[in-house]
Amino acid sequence: MTSVELTAEQLTQYQNQGFVVPDYRVPEALLEDIKQAHCRLLERHPEFDDYCSALLAYDLWFLNVAREPEILDLVCQVLGNDIALWNCSLFAKPPRVGSATPWHQDGEYWPITPLATCTVWIALDHSTTQNGCLRVIPGSHREQRVARHGINDAPGLALNRELSPDQFDESQAVNIELEAGQISLHDVYLYHGSEANHSDRARRGMTLRYMPT
Numbered sequence: 001m002t003s004v005e006l007t008a009e010q011l012t013q014y015q016n017q018g019f020v021v022p023d024y025r026v027p028e029a030l031l032e033d034i035k036q037a038h039c040r041l042l043e044r045h046p047e048f049d050d051y052c053s054a055l056l057a058y059d060l061w062f063l064n065v066a067r068e069p070e071i072l073d074l075v076c077q078v079l080g081n082d083i084a085l086w087n088c089s090l091f092a093k094p095p096r097v098g099s100a101t102p103w104h105q106d107g108e109y110w111p112i113t114p115l116a117t118c119t120v121w122i123a124l125d126h127s128t129t130q131n132g133c134l135r136v137i138p139g140s141h142r143e144q145r146v147a148r149h150g151i152n153d154a155p156g157l158a159l160n161r162e163l164s165p166d167q168f169d170e171s172q173a174v175n176i177e178l179e180a181g182q183i184s185l186h187d188v189y190l191y192h193g194s195e196a197n198h199s200d201r202a203r204r205g206m207t208l209r210y211m212p213t
Contacts, residue, residue, distance in 0.1 A: 004070040006077050014078055018141035018190035022074050025181040026122055030065065034206060035124055037061050038090060048090075050099055051158050055088040055206075062088050066208050071120055074185065078118050079212045086117075087209040091158065093132050098197030100132065102162035103170070106209075107146045107188045109161065115146075117188040117211045123178035124204035131203040132194045134176045134184065137168050141189035156196060163191060 004024045006014070014020040026034075041059055042049060055062045065071075066085045075083055093099065107115045127133040152162040168191050176184050186192065197203050 003073045006074060011077060014185060014187070016142075017138040019136050019138070019176065019184055019186040021176065021178065021182060021184045024070055024074065024183060025179075026065075026068070026183065028181065030068070031124065031181050034062075034065060034122070035204075038092070038124070038204065038206075041090075048092075049094060050092055052090045052092075053087075055090055062206075065122070065206065071183070071208065074183075075118050075120065075210045078185065079116070079210060082213045083210045084213050085208060085210055086112075087207070089207045089209075091205045091207070093194075093197035093203040095131075095200045095202055096198060098132055098203060099156055099158040100196040101158045101194045102152055102160075103137075103168065103191055103193040104149060104159060104161050104163055105146055105189055105191060108149045109159075110188075112211070115188050117209050119186050119188070120208040120210070121176075121178075121184045121186065122206040122208070123180055123182050124206060125180050125202050127176070127178045127203050127205060128199075128201075129175050129177065129195075131199040131201050132197040133178065133203070134186075134192055134194050134205070135173045136176060136186065137170075137172050137191040138174055140168060140191035141187040144189055146189070147191075167191075
């Protein structure tokens, strides 16, 4: 298979802004396989219609995605050549009822030392501002620390830990809009969140989380 590389500009963007959208698309056949695997999961576990935090606990097929050579090539460029997959999740926002995700850092949820992790976010559907695409605060990862969070148990939220409003300026937010099959990479310390899906189109995103060994 042909290797995939970040350009020098893309690698610099990841380092300076904490995220990047590589010049890569998941092959159409694999994308359809992921969607079918998600449908199988929901048939057995309808409680995961919005979010499944540990796909591999229910279906090891998803490892096939994590082993894609092109995806591994991209992750190795930001983490080094010795990496390990430690989590695989799926955030599904059904049409008109998909939950919002409060502003947070992934590291707030993970008792890992060190926290060094790159998340691969795979768009199974078109991810747009209308259906709740990922939103990020560029450069918010640079201090490499977990900022202050609070608990938000309000209904309609996919997660309940939320960055304190005084920790960031939401006006700096950037929307990461992706077509189905595109991916983004983001740093464990990056501030990010997403709006609810009020559109009539689903917004499913699969995540792969890798750490250096």
